[in-house]
Amino acid sequence: MQRRIVRTVAIVLTALLALATLTAGVPARAQERTRCFPETGQCVSGRLLDYWERNGGLAVFGYPISEQRIETVEGSWAGPVQWFERDRLEDHSNEGLGVLAGRLGARALELQGRPWHTLPIANETPAGCRYFPQTGHTLCGVFLSYWERNGGLARFGYPISQPRIETIENWTGTIQYFERRRMEHHTEFAGTPYEVLLGLLGRDMLTAQGLPACAAPPRTMFVSFGLEPRIGDVLFRSSLICPAQTYSYIPAAFQPFQTGYMIWMDLGADGRYIIVIKGPGRPGPEPTYFITPDTYQEGEVLPPVGDPPPGLYVPVRGFGKIWRGSRGQGQWMGYGTAPERREQANVQYFGGGGLVVQLIETDQVWVLGPPLNNYWDKR
Numbered sequence: 001m002q003r004r005i006v007r008t009v010a011i012v013l014t015a016l017l018a019l020a021t022l023t024a025g026v027p028a029r030a031q032e033r034t035r036c037f038p039e040t041g042q043c044v045s046g047r048l049l050d051y052w053e054r055n056g057g058l059a060v061f062g063y064p065i066s067e068q069r070i071e072t073v074e075g076s077w078a079g080p081v082q083w084f085e086r087d088r089l090e091d092h093s094n095e096g097l098g099v100l101a102g103r104l105g106a107r108a109l110e111l112q113g114r115p116w117h118t119l120p121i122a123n124e125t126p127a128g129c130r131y132f133p134q135t136g137h138t139l140c141g142v143f144l145s146y147w148e149r150n151g152g153l154a155r156f157g158y159p160i161s162q163p164r165i166e167t168i169e170n171w172t173g174t175i176q177y178f179e180r181r182r183m184e185h186h187t188e189f190a191g192t193p194y195e196v197l198l199g200l201l202g203r204d205m206l207t208a209q210g211l212p213a214c215a216a217p218p219r220t221m222f223v224s225f226g227l228e229p230r231i232g233d234v235l236f237r238s239s240l241i242c243p244a245q246t247y248s249y250i251p252a253a254f255q256p257f258q259t260g261y262m263i264w265m266d267l268g269a270d271g272r273y274i275i276v277i278k279g280p281g282r283p284g285p286e287p288t289y290f291i292t293p294d295t296y297q298e299g300e301v302l303p304p305v306g307d308p309p310p311g312l313y314v315p316v317r318g319f320g321k322i323w324r325g326s327r328g329q330g331q332w333m334g335y336g337t338a339p340e341r342r343e344q345a346n347v348q349y350f351g352g353g354g355l356v357v358q359l360i361e362t363d364q365v366w367v368l369g370p371p372l373n374n375y376w377d378k379r
Contacts, residue, residue: 064084104181109160116177129141157180181201183196241351247265251265251344259333
């Protein structure tokens, strides 16, 4: 009996030892370090946390804005990723590559319908700058200094645009795109560690993924009607995001006013609309443009108004109905400075909510920003 007990104990001990040996090489999820951020309600663990802390933490990556999850990236790789305000970290450990930062700069330009290889390249290399033949772009000044001090090629990738002025939400300044990032020169912080900041591409791209126009796997869709060269240097170009639905050679009309403009467009089965454009196109307490359905019916009698001053015009039809409407357009727009003119138009909508209207007869291009900023520009 005693011998049987001893044998049983020996078997159990042997089994436990074997189990310990098998599990010793497998890192337990429970043992991974985890750090949680009440600011966003998300946590970062394991390899991604190690990389985040080792390579700049909050200043470089921002807060986590998603959980760690499996995603397919650019249609060619699937694995664990986590989104941060300024980046997307990807765990490529299964391929022996460790943690890598996503190519969000290139992806952002692609989603905007202007892939980096279509952008103008550098014509010369000024003194003190560095030229990258791999992409045809230069890196100068504060951007070059920041690039060299903070990880260079491994962290940012190659420059994929020249510096340019853009409006990002309510800030306007010089930016430059890199394969993995967008740098912003904040002159309001000159002489401080915050003079160069990294754009919130992680936040913007994660938001874009949820937009129907941007949701398809890697997009190669370009802006239609050859409009990109006309709108590429519009300050708020990046906020338009993905090229979406288009309408070609549709009926349209245009009329200038003393302090504004109206554009009518007939989208066929999708309805008729009037764009009312205010003032100089700069942001202010009131929207600088709005779009409203055209409810005018041919033959409809509009309320009479007095005669305009010489050389000015009272708008008619749909423009006239809006002008007399409850928003008081007639008061702030003044009279028409020319009669309503029939047009044809090409229209390009964008996933961010903005659109571009090309009036074909007069070759005017009107760029209308997303509702969030409500800017407009004319080319």
